[in-house]
Amino acid sequence: MPALEMTDVRKTYRSGDSEVVALDHASLTLGDDEILALVGPSGSGKTTLLSIAGGLLTPTEGSVVVGGEEISALDAKRLTRFRRERVGFVFQAVNLVPFLTARENLLVVAELGRRDGRAARRRADALLDELGLSDRAGSLPAQLSGGERQRVAIGRALMNEPALVLVDEPTSALDTKLGEQVMELITSEVKSRSTAAIIVTHDTRMTHYADRTIEITDGVLVA
Amino acid sequence: MRIAARELLRRPGRFAIAGSALTLLVILLLLLGGLLDGLYLGSTGLYRQQESELVTYSATSRDSLLRSRIDADLRAVVDATDGVAATHGVGIALAGYRIEGEEGMGDAAVIGYEGAISGVPAPPPPGEAYADRRLAAAGVSLGDTLLLGPERVPLTVVGWVDDVAYLLQGGLLVEPDTWRRVLASARPDAALAPGAFQVLAVATDGDPAAVAAAIDAATGGATSTLTVDAAIAALPGVTEQATTFTQIITVTFVVAGLVVALFFAFVTVERTALYGVLKAIGASSGQIFAGLVLQALVVTAGAVVLGGLLTLGVAQIVPPGIPLLLEPARAGFVAAGMLVTAVAGGSVTLRRVIRIDPASAIG
Ligand SMILES: Nc1ncnc2c1ncn2[C@@H]1O[C@H](COP(=O)(O)OP(=O)(O)O)[C@@H](O)[C@H]1O
Numbered sequence: 001m002p003a004l005e006m007t008d009v010r011k012t013y014r015s016g017d018s019e020v021v022a023l024d025h026a027s028l029t030l031g032d033d034e035i036l037a038l039v040g041p042s043g044s045g046k047t048t049l050l051s052i053a054g055g056l057l058t059p060t061e062g063s064v065v066v067g068g069e070e071i072s073a074l075d076a077k078r079l080t081r082f083r084r085e086r087v088g089f090v091f092q093a094v095n096l097v098p099f100l101t102a103r104e105n106l107l108v109v110a111e112l113g114r115r116d117g118r119a120a121r122r123r124a125d126a127l128l129d130e131l132g133l134s135d136r137a138g139s140l141p142a143q144l145s146g147g148e149r150q151r152v153a154i155g156r157a158l159m160n161e162p163a164l165v166l167v168d169e170p171t172s173a174l175d176t177k178l179g180e181q182v183m184e185l186i187t188s189e190v191k192s193r194s195t196a197a198i199i200v201t202h203d204t205r206m207t208h209y210a211d212r213t214i215e216i217t218d219g220v221l222v223a
Numbered sequence: 224m225r226i227a228a229r230e231l232l233r234r235p236g237r238f239a240i241a242g243s244a245l246t247l248l249v250i251l252l253l254l255l256g257g258l259l260d261g262l263y264l265g266s267t268g269l270y271r272q273q274e275s276e277l278v279t280y281s282a283t284s285r286d287s288l289l290r291s292r293i294d295a296d297l298r299a300v301v302d303a304t305d306g307v308a309a310t311h312g313v314g315i316a317l318a319g320y321r322i323e324g325e326e327g328m329g330d331a332a333v334i335g336y337e338g339a340i341s342g343v344p345a346p347p348p349p350g351e352a353y354a355d356r357r358l359a360a361a362g363v364s365l366g367d368t369l370l371l372g373p374e375r376v377p378l379t380v381v382g383w384v385d386d387v388a389y390l391l392q393g394g395l396l397v398e399p400d401t402w403r404r405v406l407a408s409a410r411p412d413a414a415l416a417p418g419a420f421q422v423l424a425v426a427t428d429g430d431p432a433a434v435a436a437a438i439d440a441a442t443g444g445a446t447s448t449l450t451v452d453a454a455i456a457a458l459p460g461v462t463e464q465a466t467t468f469t470q471i472i473t474v475t476f477v478v479a480g481l482v483v484a485l486f487f488a489f490v491t492v493e494r495t496a497l498y499g500v501l502k503a504i505g506a507s508s509g510q511i512f513a514g515l516v517l518q519a520l521v522v523t524a525g526a527v528v529l530g531g532l533l534t535l536g537v538a539q540i541v542p543p544g545i546p547l548l549l550e551p552a553r554a555g556f557v558a559a560g561m562l563v564t565a566v567a568g569g570s571v572t573l574r575r576v577i578r579i580d581p582a583s584a585i586g
């Protein structure tokens with residue numbers, strides 16, 4: 001079963017009197033362990049596509065099937081649950097909870113799903129270990145470097161064992177070397193779990209980490 | 224919820240301003256309530272301790288004890304009324320006293336009685352008095368002789384009793400003739416003949432309301448008989464005080480609710496981005512809202528505890544003339560009222576929390 005199947009998805013925003021077409025008849029199929037790089041200039045619709053795939057936005061038209069579940073018509077409550085259980089996000093701005101430690105930022109996900117138990121704690125510790133953060137587990141985000149924060153965010157995205165990981169410009173705030181390390185970490189973590197991922201970037205040097213690259217311009221996908 | 228609890232523990236400073244404002248409001252509520260209770264209990268002790276159900280006044284007194292007069296003939300009519308089990312004459316003389324051989328002086332309510340006052344023994348011999356414990360705070364000691372009124376009628380304090388004040392004057396309970404002597408000294412114009420009282424406390428063995436009506440019918444309208452509760456409400460100032468204080472207390476609760484509402488509305492605005500991220504990773508509006516209400520409750524509970532302790536401190540330095548009385552029931556009322564206020568105030572964030580868009584986390 002494909003991890004994601006988008007068919008003829010259209011998304012328009014109203015801005016004042018005019019209508020902005022952010023995504024136009026986008027169709028995309030993502031294999032269940034495929035890593036896709038989505039590249040395109042700023043404003044081309046990358047974030048919009050990611051948001052729709054992850055149930056943060058509902059499309060204006062078209063169908064979105066994630067792991068066999070049609071999500072384009074779900075109400076807010078079901079979408080919340082869908083996001084909590086099925087997808088992992090790594091946001092462009094890292095957005096950790098500032099008053100929680102690295103480990104607690106991972107456990108937030110489990111607490112929201114009311115599955116915080118010993119298993120969740122073990123999983124958090126294992127992830128922190130894999131991400132090279134074992135000795136930073138008790139640090140607050142303000143005590144971590146930019147790269148470390150990004151790694152915590154990756155750990156948080158993987159906490160709920162998602163079938164689909166969605167990553168928005170993970171390297172934009174980092175220098176090239178750090179950016180490559182983070183990219184490598186994301187792809188190896190995703191690969192080792194046989195999970196599907198879409199990684200948005202505007203940096204074409206990063207695309208070799210992906211199985212496939214799709215370009216997007218003005219809301220239109222170009223294979 | 225757990226995130227909210229951790230924020231309280233890790234960032235208590237964030238909540239300090241709201242907590243301080245709420246603490247001050249708790250102190251205000253406890254002091255206002257304490258004054259109301261002090262005024263009420265200090266004004267009504269003699270009435271509340273009556274073991275009888277009814278109080279009979281003379282009709283012309285318009286239900287004022289000090290104006291009322293019931294002579295022996297009228298009392299005989301009341302005694303003979305169906306449903307009257309017993310009557311006990313009561314009279315009061317408000318008089319100044321001096322402590323013999325000492326500097327101290329003050330005011331007291333000299334109460335002539337025949338019995339049936341809860342917690343008070345049968346009347347002492349002439350010239351002796353059981354004193355309300357609040358007179359101890361004014362410097363009266365057991366064995367002191369108090370000289371009452373212009374004629375300096377001597378009364379020796381032979382025991383203490385609790386909660387028998389009248390209009391904030393500590394009671395000196397005496398047998399009826401002693402009271403009449405003090406009354407004649409303090410208010411010569413109001414002196415009463417032997418056997419006469421100001422009011423009768425009436426014990427019934429039937430429906431009190433029906434007996435009250437029967438008494439007033441039997442005396443041909445010469446009496447006005449009230450239940451003890453109605454007699455308390457008819458005391459000068461008691462109802463007005465209660466209404467005024469209750470209004471101020473209500474307004475204070477409203478202010479406390481506004482403090483909570485404004486503070487947590489501000490917190491929500493400040494946390495919009497964070498809540499957007501939490502929603503994006505699967506938090507429901509309900510979970511975020513529950514966290515905010517939990518924080519409002521904890522901050523308010525902290526304010527109740529701190530405010531309560533500070534009020535106990537304030538009570539130590541309040542001058543004895545101020546009728547402040549801190550009752551556990553009042554503290555319970557303030558605590559419960561504040562927690563309800565916290566939930567109500569915290570609930571104004573609900574609409575804002577619901578409107579936070581999870582897509583804002585990524586956009
Ligand atoms: N909330 C919004 N309201 C109106 N227009 C929006 C909104 N979000 C995005 N857009 C517009 O949609 C287009 C695609 O935006 P986006 O998906 O963020 O592009 P990218 O992530 O590739 O930079 C842009 O023209 C942008 O201005």
Ligand SMILES: [Mg+2]
Pocket residue numbers: 046047048
């Ligand atoms: Mg973008």
